[in-house]
Amino acid sequence: MIRIAAVGDLHYGVGSQDILRPSLQHLPDRADLLLLAGDLTRCGGPDEVKVLADDLRGVPIPVVAVLGNHDYHAGREAEVRRVLEGAQVRVLEGEATTFDFDGVRLGIAGTKGFGGGFRGAHGSDFGEPEMKAFVGHTKMLSDRLERALAGVEADLRIALLHYSPIEATLEGERLEIYPFLGSYLLAEAVDNAGADLVFHGHAHHGQEKGRTAAGIAVRNVAQPVIRHAYNIYTLDANRQALPAAAGGIGS
Amino acid sequence: MSAPRDTYLPEALREKLIHDPRVAEQDLQVQVQEHRVMLGGNVASPQLKQRITEVAKELLPDYEVVNEITVVSAAEPDGEEPVL
Numbered sequence: 001m002i003r004i005a006a007v008g009d010l011h012y013g014v015g016s017q018d019i020l021r022p023s024l025q026h027l028p029d030r031a032d033l034l035l036l037a038g039d040l041t042r043c044g045g046p047d048e049v050k051v052l053a054d055d056l057r058g059v060p061i062p063v064v065a066v067l068g069n070h071d072y073h074a075g076r077e078a079e080v081r082r083v084l085e086g087a088q089v090r091v092l093e094g095e096a097t098t099f100d101f102d103g104v105r106l107g108i109a110g111t112k113g114f115g116g117g118f119r120g121a122h123g124s125d126f127g128e129p130e131m132k133a134f135v136g137h138t139k140m141l142s143d144r145l146e147r148a149l150a151g152v153e154a155d156l157r158i159a160l161l162h163y164s165p166i167e168a169t170l171e172g173e174r175l176e177i178y179p180f181l182g183s184y185l186l187a188e189a190v191d192n193a194g195a196d197l198v199f200h201g202h203a204h205h206g207q208e209k210g211r212t213a214a215g216i217a218v219r220n221v222a223q224p225v226i227r228h229a230y231n232i233y234t235l236d237a238n239r240q241a242l243p244a245a246a247g248g249i250g251s
Numbered sequence: 252m253s254a255p256r257d258t259y260l261p262e263a264l265r266e267k268l269i270h271d272p273r274v275a276e277q278d279l280q281v282q283v284q285e286h287r288v289m290l291g292g293n294v295a296s297p298q299l300k301q302r303i304t305e306v307a308k309e310l311l312p313d314y315e316v317v318n319e320i321t322v323v324s325a326a327e328p329d330g331e332e333p334v335l
Contacts (some may be wrong), residue, residue: 010295011275011276011295012294013275013283013291015294015298016296019296019325020325022325023325023326023327026327030327030331042272042274042275043272043275050282052329062272070275081332099307156335184273192296196334196335197334197335203293204278204293205278216321217334219334222295223295223323224278224323226325226328227323228323228324228325228328229325229326229327229328230327230328231328231331231332232328232330232331233331233332233333233334234332234333234335235334235335236335239335
């Protein structure tokens with residue numbers, strides 16, 4: 001059994017000291033690792049992320065993060081990443097990492113992701129250079145996510161995103177802004193490569209729970225949605241193995 | 252012919268609340284009626300909620316600001332969800 005704590009959209013600024021820290025004290029007793037689904041800062045300032053890094057420093061379980069759109073606002077995302085890495089936070093962008101928990105290998109592939117919309121109403125990289133750049137960015141990050149997920153060797157695999165891969169977890173947001181909240185290309189990447197669970201944030205007025213077309217569980221852990229410092233999800237590698245074994249016997 | 256006076260004010264304030272580094276929130280609801288500004292949404296701290304009121308009053312000093320923004324709890328969760 002692997003216990004995963006996850007939260008997104010913490011939006012730390014200078015002055016956010018200790019928003020999370022009291023709830024982190026018992027975290028090592030309750031979870032095996034902590035995932036951060038982007039928008040860690042208010043404006044992407046290294047001074048802002050340093051406040052979060054100080055809150056996370058000393059948390060004795062692995063912490064894995066992707067950045068969100070807010071973390072790019074100052075154009076200093078490389079520094080933001082370095083500050084997090086200095087606090088032993090593993091930051092993923094088109095990359096994967098693995099952990100071993102009592103012999104069960106957990107793989108996590110992550111990307112910020114980007115927008116575009118959903119099936120039947122997705123933008124195309126056609127026309128102005130700005131439109132090509134917008135949709136092209138989503139395609140590039142989705143391709144990298146698919147490769148990272150497919151390449152990770154693990155018993156359980158998680159995709160960690162900031163933008164949403166599905167519409168179900170956006171319910172409650174205005175339809176007009178769906179193209180700025182996510183893209184089906186992220187879900188297609190996850191469904192092609194396979195995964196056991198997907199986390200995202202970004203949609204503050206959305207819903208927590210949904211599934212991709214292939215049935216993979218999706219959880220929107222934006223802090224305003226889960227209304228806690230984090231939520232905890234458990235994965236049992238044996239439960240995943242059972243249906244496959246049953247299928248093997250029957251076929 | 253011109254647009255009613257308050258037509259574009261909510262968007263001006265929404266833009267201000269996104270770009271002012273004291274706030275930088277993209278998910279706030281802004282409505283303007285008569286001389287009253289109504290603010291809704293979720294933020295992480297009472298201090299940020301208060302700053303939003305201040306920023307709104309800076310932009311619209313002649314308006315009453317009704318700040319109904321919710322401060323979201325950062326408490327530990329009670330349980331856990333078995334996903335798999």
